[in-house]
Every structure is written in C-alpha cells, then in structure tokens.
Amino acid sequence: VDARTARDVALGGALGTGMRLVVVLPLAAAVGGATAGRILVANLVGTAVLAAVIARADDAPAWAARVPFLGVGLLGGLTTFSSLAVALAVLLEGGRVRAAIALAAASLAGGVIVAMLAARAVSRAARSA
Amino acid sequence: MSMRPLMTVLVVLATLAAGSLGAVLRAWVVATVQRRAGRASARAWGTAAVNLAGTAVMASVVVATREARLGPAVAIVVGVGFAGALTTFSGWVVDAVRLAGAGARSWPRAIGLELVGQLALGMAVASVIVAR
Numbered sequence: 037v038d039a040r041t042a043r044d045v046a047l048g049g050a051l052g053t054g055m056r057l058v059v060v061l062p063l064a065a066a067v068g069g070a071t072a073g074r075i076l077v078a079n080l081v082g083t084a085v086l087a088a089v090i091a092r093a094d095d096a097p098a099w100a101a102r103v104p105f106l107g108v109g110l111l112g113g114l115t116t117f118s119s120l121a122v123a124l125a126v127l128l129e130g131g132r133v134r135a136a137i138a139l140a141a142a143s144l145a146g147g148v149i150v151a152m153l154a155a156r157a158v159s160r161a162a163r164s165a
Numbered sequence: 166m167s168m169r170p171l172m173t174v175l176v177v178l179a180t181l182a183a184g185s186l187g188a189v190l191r192a193w194v195v196a197t198v199q200r201r202a203g204r205a206s207a208r209a210w211g212t213a214a215v216n217l218a219g220t221a222v223m224a225s226v227v228v229a230t231r232e233a234r235l236g237p238a239v240a241i242v243v244g245v246g247f248a249g250a251l252t253t254f255s256g257w258v259v260d261a262v263r264l265a266g267a268g269a270r271s272w273p274r275a276i277g278l279e280l281v282g283q284l285a286l287g288m289a290v291a292s293v294i295v296a297r
Contacts, residue, residue, distance in 0.1 A: 037189070037196050045192045046185040053184025053250045057177065060245060079254040086255040090263065104192070108256070113188045115254035117216040118223035118244075121287030125224065125295050128288070140288075144280050147258035155262070 041104045048109015052082075055114050072123040072139055075116065080146050082115035087151040091158040176238045183246030191215045191251050206269045212257050213283055219252035220287045224294035257283070 037045070059078045060071045089107050093100040120143055127136035191212075198211030226244040229235035235243075258280065265275035 037193050041192065042189055045189050049188025049250050050181040050185040052188070053246055054177070054181050056184075056249055057180055057241075057245055082255040083258050087259045087262070090259055108192050109188050111255045112191060112253040113184050113250040115256075116219075116249045117252035117254050117257060117284075117287060118219040118248045119252075120254060121216075121220040121284065122223045122227055122291045122295070124284075124288040125291035126227070128292060129295055136288075140284055143254070144258075144276075144284065147254065148262055148276070148280070151259050151262045152266075155266075 044104035045109040045112075048105040048107075048111075049113040050109075052110040052113025052115075055110075056116065060119075071119070072127070075119045075123065076139065076143055076146070079115045079120065079143060080150050082111045083147045084150040084154040086111040086115075087154040088158045091155040092162070094159075095162060172238065176241055179238075179242045180246035183242050184250035187219070187247045187250030187252075191253060195256075206264050209257075209260050209264065209279055212253065212260060213279070216252045216257060216283065217287055217290055219248040220290050221294060222251070223248040224291040228295060228297060 056078055059074045086107055089099060089103065089111070093103050093107075120139070124136050124140055127133075127139065194215050195208050195211035198214070199205060199208040201207075202210070223244050226235065226240050226248065230237070230240045230244075261270070261275040261279045264270040265272045270279070
C-alpha cells in the first residue's frame with residue numbers, strides 16, 4: 037500500500053465511518069439488535085454503489101484511481117461485517133432464530149443481487165454510451 | 166446516551182480516526198495477502214481475516230459494555246469506529262460475485278463457502294464471545 041493509497045483509504049474510511057455512525061446513532065445499541073435493520077440498509081446500499089464503482093473502474097482508468105478513496109475507504113468503511121455477525125449472535129442468544137435467519141438471508145441474497153444488478157446496469161450504460 | 170457536547174464532538178472525532186485506522190489496516194492486510202499469494206483472487210482470504218478479527222473485537226466490546234467494564238464512548242470508538250471499518254460487507258460480497266463471475270471461483274464455492282460460510286463462522290465467533 038503506497039502513501040497515496042493509504043491517504044485515500046484513510047480519508048474515505050473516516051468519511052464512511054462517519055456515515056455509518058449517523059446511521060447507527062440512536063446508539064443505545066453499539067450493543068446490536070436494534071440497529072440490525074439500519075446496518076442491513078447501509079450494507080446493501082454500500083454494496084450496490086461499490087459494485088457500480090468497480091464495474092466502472094474496469095474500463096475507465098479515472099475511476100480505477102478513485103477506488104482506494106471511494107471503494108476501499110468510504111464504501112468499505114460504511115459497510116460492516118462485524119456488526120452484522122454480532123447482531124446475528126445477539127439474536128440467536130435471545131432465541132430469535134427466525135429473525136437471525138431473515139437478517140442473514142436478506143444480507144447475503146440482497147447483497148449478491150444488488151451487486152449483480154448494479155454492475156450490470158453500469159456496464160450496459162457504458163456500452164451504450 | 167447522554168453526553169456533553171464537547172465530549173460528543175471528541176467521541177465523533179475519535180471514531181472517525183479509528184475508522185481511518187481500521188480501513189487502512191484492512192487495505193494493508195488485503196494487499197499483503199494478495200501480494201504474498203501472488204494472485205489477485207487471494208484477496209478474499211485477506212478480507213476473511215479482517216472480517217473475523219474485527220468481529221471478535223466487536224463482540225468483545227459488546228460483552229465489556231454489558232458488564233459495564235467499558236463506557237459507551239470507548240465502545241463507540243473501538244466498536245463502531247475501528248472494528249466497523251476494519252471489517253467490510255461491500256468488499257466481501259462484491260469480490261465474491263466478481264470472482265465467481267470471472268470464473269476464478271465456482272459459484273457454489275463463492276456463495277457457499279466465502280459468503281454463507283464466512284458469515285456462519287463470524288456468527289459463531291461472536292456467539293462464543295458473547296456467551297462467555
């Protein structure tokens with residue numbers, strides 16, 4: 037990781053973290069559970085945008101240069117795995133198995149679907165441009 | 166959570182800084198794993214490593230907060246800031262989809278092992294720590 041990349045990732049990471057902080061802020065729950073739905077939304081939105089950025093970067097060098105800031109930093113920092121995994125564990129601990137399965141399924145199926153749709157939309161737009 | 170305004174500003178700034186640190190550490194781990202392995206598709210292992218490590222940190226923060234060994238300010242900085250940004254959902258999912266789409270992975274492996282498997286493992290790690 038060169039200095040420029042590190043700087044871009046650091047800036048983007050701070051910004052993405054700030055956005056996520058706003059999303060989870062009614063923060064009674066750095067303790068999981070209540071924020072799970074908000075985390076899900078942040079994760080899916082971030083995944084769709086990242087898929088679009090990466091698809092664009094495939095054939096546009098100007099976008100490839102934005103990946104450290106926008107992709108790795110901002111969108112990587114906005115979205116999170118740890119909160120999701122802990123939210124699932126907390127749901128299971130409370131015996132809420134169905135809610136845990138629903139959250140896991142919505143996250144994974146939703147993530148894969150929005151990633152594919154966003155990438156497809158961007159490459160189609162690029163082809164027709 | 167009630168905090169004084171100055172305290173709130175400091176917590177937010179510290180959380181942003183911790184998020185920077187987490188994101189840079191993630192980028193470094195992923196780049197290092199990729200370089201050592203000599204192929205781009207190995208980056209998924211780097212992401213798995215930071216995701217599972219960050220999950221352990223987040224679960225530990227939750228436990229410590231419940232037991233009142235950690236105040237809310239530190240919990241937010243370390244949990245939301247550092248562990249939140251060290252781990253990633255978007256990079257994890259997009260990498261899996263792209264690697265499978267490009268034929269570098271089979272779809273069953275990408276979906277079953279790298280997505281479902283990693284999430285199950287993360288949940289197990291968190292469960293063990295939370296249940297302590």
